[in-house]
Amino acid sequence: MAIIVMGQVEDAHTQHMFQQLKRCRDEVYHFQSHDFPSKCQLSFDFVDNKHSISLACGTQISLDDIEAVYWRNFSGVSDESTRENVGSLDSLAAQDSMATIRTWMQLNNSTRWFNSWAAYQYHLEKPRQLARVKELGCLVPSTYIGNELQAIQAAYKAFDKAIFKPVYGGAYTEWLTAQHIDPEHALVALQKSPITVQEYIEGTNVRTFVVDGRVASVAIDSNSVDFREDDLASMRLVNTPLSIKNQAIAVTKALQLNWTAIDWRRTATGEYYFLEANPSPMFLGVEERTEVPITKWLIDAMTERKKK
Incomplete structure (x- = not known):
């Protein structure tokens, strides 16, 4: 069975996951979505249920033989559909290509996506994500x-x-x-x-990683309104209440995620406010600074290795 790493070749997380998966599997391949259809081919036969992808490297794989896909980023397809080219051949080609690649992503076969098209859409449509999480009983900011x-x-x-x-x-x-x-x-x-x-919720940033039922949280101390801009932000592993761990797992399932990083704000009184759940979070810095084995958890989940 093959494993696909989908992302831009220069991306650090794409490279990392490709290299780490190659250590335990021979059939690991890289795929950039914008290589389709200019350098890659997708084929569907719904009469005989034979579907395949031919990658830029020349390897052809049956879609039923793809065990898992790690989705780092999606960069569209080879052509673009824009307001300037609406109705043009390039626009129609882009729409045809997107319809085809989305069909693969939503094929509903045995391939496990980390994460799926549906989960990705929740991330892009953040109001819908927030509404769904509020339905679960999680606190959200006004x-x-x-x-x-x-x-x-x-x-x-x-x-x-x-x-x-x-x-x-x-x-x-x-x-x-x-x-x-x-x-x-x-x-x-x-x-x-x-x-x-x-x-704005006064308190501490907490990021909870959930990978196939495994949960770990880190607190991120920062004076910036967005800690991603703060090079001096500190990070440490923290324990969260069982109720928050259970909420994190519930959010993961509700948003159709196989893995995620959930951002919360923890108040001085211990309340956790949900901010967002990311279907493709960066994690290399967290691993380096806290030793949470996210790479191992991901590989275990993608290859269905037993949890240890």
Whole structure:
């Protein structure tokens, strides 16, 4: 059985997982999504149920012979469909290619995805992710998502401290200030895109990794509103209450994740507020600084090795 590592070849986590999986399996292959269809081929035969992928390296694999896929990142397909080329052959080609690659990702055969297309969509559609997690009974910060300036101004006044961040992702969290919601600036910005405004939760950043039922949490101490920007942030392994461990497992299942990193804010009184769950979190720095064996857990899950 083969294992696929899907991600950009220059990405550190892609390289790491490829190298580590090769240590225990011979049939490990790399796949960049934007190589399809220019350098790779996908074939489906729904009469005889014979489906295959031919990779850029020349190897052809039956899709039923792919044991697991590690999804580091998805970089689209070879052509792009944009507003500028709508209706063009390039646009139609991109849509055909996306429909084909999504069919593989949602084929519902025995391949285990770390993580799946459905899980990836929850991450891209963060309002839907937040709503689903709230249904589980998890605490979430007071949140407004949209592009109605009066509602944003009302949220700013209602919250002791407010932050804002993209709805989709791709940029750091920032403090929301009076300058941001000044109509002269804000109306133009909100005509471009909606934003997420949240009440800032005083406390400590906690990131919980869940890999096939295994759970470990680290506290990240930082003075920055977004610890990812803080090179001086410290990290340490912490124990969370059993209720939070159970919530983390429940969130993982509800969002159709096989593994994830969940970001919380822990208050001084011990309450945990859910921020987001990432289907492809970075973890090499966590392993180096806390010795949580995330690589081993991932490989065990992907190859169904027994937990030790």
